Amino acid sequence: MTHFLDAGLGLKPQHYDAALACSTAGLWFEVHPENYMVAGGPRLSWLEAIRGNHPVSLHGVALSLAADSEPDAAHLQKLTALARRIEPALISEHLAWSTWRGAYHPDLLPFPRTNEALARIADNISRTQDALQRRIAIENPSHYLKLDGHEWAETEFLQELARRTGCGLLLDVNNVYVSACNMGYSAEDYLDAFPGKPVMEIHLAGHAPDPNLGDALLVDSHDAPVSPEVWALYERLIRRIGARPTLIERDDKLPEFETLLAEREQAAAVLRGTLAEAA
Amino acid sequence: MVTVPAPTTLLAPSTLLAPSTLLARFQDDFALALLATDDAAPSALAALTAQPAFAVYRNTVMKGCIDALQANYPAVNRLVGDEWLRAAAAVYAHDALPGKPMLLDYGADFADFLARFEPAAELPYLTGVARLDRFWSEAHAAASEDALLAAAVTQLASSNFFHARLQPHAATRWAWFAETPIYTIWSRNRSDAVVDGDIEWLSEGALLTRPQDNVQWRALDHAGCAFLDTCAAGGTVADAAQAALEAQAGADLGRLMTTLLEAGAFSRLDLNT
Numbered sequence: 001m002t003h004f005l006d007a008g009l010g011l012k013p014q015h016y017d018a019a020l021a022c023s024t025a026g027l028w029f030e031v032h033p034e035n036y037m038v039a040g041g042p043r044l045s046w047l048e049a050i051r052g053n054h055p056v057s058l059h060g061v062a063l064s065l066a067a068d069s070e071p072d073a074a075h076l077q078k079l080t081a082l083a084r085r086i087e088p089a090l091i092s093e094h095l096a097w098s099t100w101r102g103a104y105h106p107d108l109l110p111f112p113r114t115n116e117a118l119a120r121i122a123d124n125i126s127r128t129q130d131a132l133q134r135r136i137a138i139e140n141p142s143h144y145l146k147l148d149g150h151e152w153a154e155t156e157f158l159q160e161l162a163r164r165t166g167c168g169l170l171l172d173v174n175n176v177y178v179s180a181c182n183m184g185y186s187a188e189d190y191l192d193a194f195p196g197k198p199v200m201e202i203h204l205a206g207h208a209p210d211p212n213l214g215d216a217l218l219v220d221s222h223d224a225p226v227s228p229e230v231w232a233l234y235e236r237l238i239r240r241i242g243a244r245p246t247l248i249e250r251d252d253k254l255p256e257f258e259t260l261l262a263e264r265e266q267a268a269a270v271l272r273g274t275l276a277e278a279a
Numbered sequence: 280m281v282t283v284p285a286p287t288t289l290l291a292p293s294t295l296l297a298p299s300t301l302l303a304r305f306q307d308d309f310a311l312a313l314l315a316t317d318d319a320a321p322s323a324l325a326a327l328t329a330q331p332a333f334a335v336y337r338n339t340v341m342k343g344c345i346d347a348l349q350a351n352y353p354a355v356n357r358l359v360g361d362e363w364l365r366a367a368a369a370v371y372a373h374d375a376l377p378g379k380p381m382l383l384d385y386g387a388d389f390a391d392f393l394a395r396f397e398p399a400a401e402l403p404y405l406t407g408v409a410r411l412d413r414f415w416s417e418a419h420a421a422a423s424e425d426a427l428l429a430a431a432v433t434q435l436a437s438s439n440f441f442h443a444r445l446q447p448h449a450a451t452r453w454a455w456f457a458e459t460p461i462y463t464i465w466s467r468n469r470s471d472a473v474v475d476g477d478i479e480w481l482s483e484g485a486l487l488t489r490p491q492d493n494v495q496w497r498a499l500d501h502a503g504c505a506f507l508d509t510c511a512a513g514g515t516v517a518d519a520a521q522a523a524l525e526a527q528a529g530a531d532l533g534r535l536m537t538t539l540l541e542a543g544a545f546s547r548l549d550l551n552t
Binding site for chain 1: 300301302303305306307309310313326327330331332333334335336339340342343344347376377378379380381382383418419420421422423424449450489492493
């Protein structure tokens with residue numbers, strides 16, 4: 001089996017048995033580490049069994065790197081212990097905050113991209129990488145609010161974080177599309193400006209119109225197949241930056257495992273095409 | 280139908296640690312605005328909360344909490360239905376966001392909340408059922424260790440055994456419920472299976488264990504609960520046996536030991552300590 005990760009799938013408990021039995025070459029799985037921060041028991045056994053057959057990526061949602069405080073020491077310690085146990089192929093987090101003054105808000109919350117925030121987040125990323133003794137990838141979030149006070153464009157903010165900390169980036173193409181629609185800018189321009197070299201991973205997912213506001217507000221719902229618009233953006237990106245590990249995320253309205261495998265194969269085909277051209 | 284009480288008074292930013300940076304002030308305000316109504320939200324964020332999209336964040340935060348409570352309390356949910364559970368969970372979450380991001384652990388005191396929750400007053404068994412749902416989560420996530428085998432006990436001379444201490448397994452949970460058949464109500468509602476038959480309104484105990492990787496449960500009599508209480512408090516087997524007989528005169532201690540060992544209730548037997 002090659003060590004290159006091509007296309008992977010977000011792993012949900014409903015699909016454990018199918019995922020464990022699947023022998024598709026190049027397949028890897030991604031999980032939220034917060035669901036496996038337990039002392040023992042079946043969750044860790046499941047994850048270790050999957051890890052025995054496939055590479056695994058840990059995609060955190062709760063380090064709260066954009067909070068104006070250091071990452072919670074106990075949480076970081078749990079993440080480090082899990083990483084030591086699972087030996088993941090990738091570790092990633094979000095350019096967002098969620099835990100603040102001891103309360104966890106189960107969401108990825110926005111903030112003004114100021115110089116002050118840049119310094120704090122760079123410090124938090126460095127602390128995390130020091131604890132994990134490895135490079136992590138930082139994901140661009142979805143945007144819903146028109147927020148004043150930004151001193152940096154997001155692509156430049158991420159590039160500067162990568163420069164200061166040596167971190168990689170996780171480019172979520174669906175988030176780019178959702179944010180561009182909601183904020184009224186060009187997804188193509190954003191993607192073309194995104195620094196290609198630090199990209200360690202790409203996410204693809206589905207979105208949905210807001211139940212109340214309709215198409216005026218797209219929500220990064222992860223409950224539908226990847227849209228044709230997002231596939232087109234993905235192909236454009238891969239043509240520019242080359243093949244990168246690509247994950248299909250699905251968190252809600254889960255279809256059969258085979259349906260997700262077929263969607264994952266579509267991404268793998270794009271990656272193979274680019275690699276063939278480059279050869 | 281749940282009557283949702285008026286929002287509790289939220290802490291004003293000035294009563295929290297003084298924010299030293301613009302980012303900290305923004306996060307104090309944003310966190311307050313997530314749980315407040317528009318007119319009670321910090322005025323510094325008026326330009327944000329006035330946008331319809333702000334509701335996406337409010338909804339996502341509340342949905343995350345409510346989904347977690349619904350997942351962690353499945354038997355309570357089956358008894359009261361989705362609408363009631365989610366309305367009660369919203370009241371709980373509004374006053375108690377998760378302290379940690381491991382949402383399997385969220386709502387540790389949801390049973391106590393239900394005991395105080397006025398709309399639950401007509402369902403006095405709900406608190407006990409919630410306690411067993413919580414036991415399940417604790418057993419599921421507890422540290423892994425081997426269960427003590429019956430052979431380790433039967434090899435011992437009885438005098439040694441009575442002076443030994445039995446250590447409950449990290450995943451073992453038990454409780455005695457006086458005058459309420461909590462175990463029967465809970466176990467019938469923990470899965471989707473339809474179980475008919477009248478429920479006798481009697482005292483009941485419950486034992487949850489995880490001998491391999493899966494949580495198992497069975498009814499446990501008063502003697503068994505008292506026995507485990509004493510073991511957990513560090514008592515010897517003799518102490519535990521005495522407590523069992525005091526709780527339930529004439530209890531069959533041999534059968535009790537067989538039940539507990541078969542269930543994998545212990546991890547260790549410590550001699551002469």
